Amino acid sequence: QRHLISAADLTRDDAVLILDTAEEMARVADRPIKKLPTLRGRTIVNLFFEDSTRTRISFEAAEKRLSADVINFTAKGSSVSKGESLKDTAQTLEAMGVDAVVIRHGASGAPYRLATSGWIDAAVINAGDGTHQHPTQALLDAFTMRRRLVGRDAGLGQDLSGKRITVVGDVLHSRVARSNVDLLHTLGAEVTLVAPPTLVPVGVETWPCEVSYDLDSTLPKSDAVMMLRVQRERMNAAFFPTEREYSRRYGLDGDRMAKMPEHAIVMHPGPMVRGMEITAEVADSERCTVVEQVANGVSIRMAVLYLLLGGNEPAVTHARTNEE
Numbered sequence: 001q002r003h004l005i006s007a008a009d010l011t012r013d014d015a016v017l018i019l020d021t022a023e024e025m026a027r028v029a030d031r032p033i034k035k036l037p038t039l040r041g042r043t044i045v046n047l048f049f050e051d052s053t054r055t056r057i058s059f060e061a062a063e064k065r066l067s068a069d070v071i072n073f074t075a076k077g078s079s080v081s082k083g084e085s086l087k088d089t090a091q092t093l094e095a096m097g098v099d100a101v102v103i104r105h106g107a108s109g110a111p112y113r114l115a116t117s118g119w120i121d122a123a124v125i126n127a128g129d130g131t132h133q134h135p136t137q138a139l140l141d142a143f144t145m146r147r148r149l150v151g152r153d154a155g156l157g158q159d160l161s162g163k164r165i166t167v168v169g170d171v172l173h174s175r176v177a178r179s180n181v182d183l184l185h186t187l188g189a190e191v192t193l194v195a196p197p198t199l200v201p202v203g204v205e206t207w208p209c210e211v212s213y214d215l216d217s218t219l220p221k222s223d224a225v226m227m228l229r230v231q232r233e234r235m236n237a238a239f240f241p242t243e244r245e246y247s248r249r250y251g252l253d254g255d256r257m258a259k260m261p262e263h264a265i266v267m268h269p270g271p272m273v274r275g276m277e278i279t280a281e282v283a284d285s286e287r288c289t290v291v292e293q294v295a296n297g298v299s300i301r302m303a304v305l306y307l308l309l310g311g312n313e314p315a316v317t318h319a320r321t322n323e324e
């Protein structure tokens with residue numbers, strides 16, 4: 001059984017194949033009828049134990065564009081609120097005959113557990129687990145970078161070798177940062193994390209990236225600057241940075257954006273907290289790709305589903321055997 005659990009499981013060739021396949025899928029979105037028959041007769045469950053806007057809706061759009069039958073499950077309003085376990089929930093879905101489960105969960109490792117437990121036969125796709133991984137987010141970010149920094153056609157078959165990517169903010173709680181560091185390194189990019197010392201994870205020195213505490217000196221050397229949300233819901237209230245202090249040192253406003261090279265882009269996975277990590281002026285500027293990232297997310301998720309369930313190429317690797 002093939003799954004997509006972590007961006008770290010992807011080889012360079014896996015990742016480039018997904019990005020190239022997503023370019024083909026994007027052409028479908030340009031047609032008057034945006035559907036392919038590829039997954040007709042296949043059933044996919046979107047199993048969301050944590051809130052989501054972009055990921056949940058774009059997986060659903062991707063599944064429908066590939067003609068799959070879609071079942072949406074959110075923990076709120078389900079028997080999870082009565083104490084039902086992940087195992088029993090998964091086996092209930094298995095009994096209904098699902099081919100793939102897209103899972104978002106607050107616990108790091110939940111998708112890995114589902115994929116390796118033997119509870120279900122379905123393919124498992126991680127849609128974000130705790131502070132661990134969000135592989136399709138990293139793929140859609142890489143897709144956006146490749147299009148903007150290399151070119152839509154020129155980028156086919158290419159990686160991100162030599163591109164300098166700066167990731168700014170609450171790295172400690174960010175599965176997006178972890179997934180991006182893994183995937184961008186695999187694709188040949190140079191990654192710098194910029195964060196307050198209290199929001200840098202223990203062990204970051206083993207990650208394949210640089211760490212800086214000075215945003216202003218990093219911006220002129222960046223081809224893309226990815227801003228992260230401060231995840232207050234994962235923090236003890238005593239450790240909340242004040243908005244004013246955080247913005248002063250780590251927020252991106254118009255003056256800071258002007259320090260970036262002219263070709264450089266501003267990215268954000270969403271949801272944004274305007275005023276905290278990014279000003280409205282920057283969020284609404286032409287250099288900010290946040291809406292483009294959402295659109296690209298549908299193409300990436302179509303590509304992943306196609307390669308896992310419908311394609312013949314060995315695109316996405318087996319789940320890792322070492323639980324993190």
Ligand code: CP
Pocket residue numbers: 051052053054055056128137269270271
């Ligand atoms: N980027 C992202 O994962 O957004 P959602 O939480 O809205 O899915």
